[in-house]
Amino acid sequence: MNLDRTYWEGRYHTGETGWDLGGPSTPLKEYLDQLVDKDLKILIPGGGRAWEAEYAHRLGFRNVFVIDLTDAPFIDLLTRCPDFPKDHLIVGDFFAHEGQYDRILEQTFFCALDPALRERYVAHMHALLQPGGKLVGVLFNDALNTDRPPFGGFKADYLPLFAKHFSGISMEACHNSIAPRAGRELWLVAEKEGTYTPIDCNLYDRYEAAATLKQPVHLTLTNGQNLHGRIVDLFHRDKAEWLRLDSGAEVRSDQIGTFALDTG
Ligand SMILES: C[S@@+](CC[C@H](N)C(=O)[O-])C[C@H]1O[C@@H](n2cnc3c(N)ncnc32)[C@H](O)[C@@H]1O
Incomplete structure (x- = not known):
């Protein structure tokens, strides 16, 4: 199965977007609610219709970027939120994207990728973070599909992959999933090592x-x-x-x- 731009564009054009919640998911909404620093540079890869980006923008975050293989979902975002900065909407491949971010938000992007790409996903997330930056969000802890997205997996599969690049990893049962995903999600925080401060x-x-x-x-x-x-x-x-x-x-x-x- 070729999960390329044509595939995802087709899903948007035929309306087969079952992952789309029609609003920000509770875990990411509550995460954004407690972030104080509105200058944080945030990336949402595979952001789709970008409900979380819109929510962050309305909260006052001014450095929110979304990358997706296709612009089909961005048209929807710009209709809902015309003042979202267009130059923060990047049409392209996450794996070719370069930049440095304080936070990267994950939601149904990891499970949308061919599992063969998971090692590259973790390595590239690490490369895109500033020292001390964090990848946060939700991962499915569920078998799901093996032949098409959403691809499943479990904490025990993910931990060794993340441990190859991140020293600070937390993957715990998500306590505020939306009802249909309750009990099937992990809340992920993977922190890139920061500049070291000697102990007091x-x-x-x-x-x-x-x-x-x-x-x-x-x-x-x-x-x-x-x-x-x-x-x-x-x-x-x-x-x-x-x-x-x-x-x-x-x-x-x-x-x-x-x-x-x-x-x-
Ligand atoms: C399952 S959807 C999730 C959308 C959004 N995160 C949400 O939860 O509503 C996966 C998204 O990832 C995008 N995508 C898939 N592969 C990608 C890649 N290599 N680079 C950037 N975006 C990609 C697809 O176009 C699609 O919009």
Whole structure:
């Protein structure tokens, strides 16, 4: 099956667009709602009729870009939202696109691609992000189809692919999926490593004290993941400070958002 521009254009022209929600999906809408920095440069690849781009634009984000193989869905967007900047609507192949973004939003683009392209998808997403930038969005955690889009897959298939390029990955059951997708989606956050900031000495002393006293700790990582346990090692790797918990989890110190002694 050749999933090229002609294929997708045909789907728009015949109205076979079952993926289209007619509005922004709840997970992406709620993600955009809590973003404070309206200057973030955001890319939505395979954005289709671009409901999320329109929503972000109306919230005041001014650097929202959409790329799609065909302009058929952009005509619809511009009818709904004539002031959306036309030069932010890119007609072309995601894999040939160059740029640097703070956020990339995923929704039914990954599952629209031939699974043979998944490794390239992850590598290219990584290349398109600024240091510290994030790929966020929803992935199906469901078998779906094997011979046509939407192609299925599961967390266990995706994690090794993402781990090849991203160090900070979170893929958890999505709690706010739209009803027909409930229980079948993962909320993905894949963060590109940032410019490293050396650890604050006071914090290092606190980690060291907790390790020496074998006190349980609670860490909230910058990607939202929570970790509990005892610190069993503080070490250097690649010129950065890391700590290891008794669970075996290893965390680079600049990926720790908050640290607390676990009293519970
Ligand atoms: C299933 S639709 C999803 C549209 C949109 N994300 C949504 O949720 O409504 C997949 C979209 O990806 C686009 N697409 C497929 N392959 C692409 C590629 N290599 N580069 C850019 N867009 C692509 C298609 O044209 C189509 O609009």
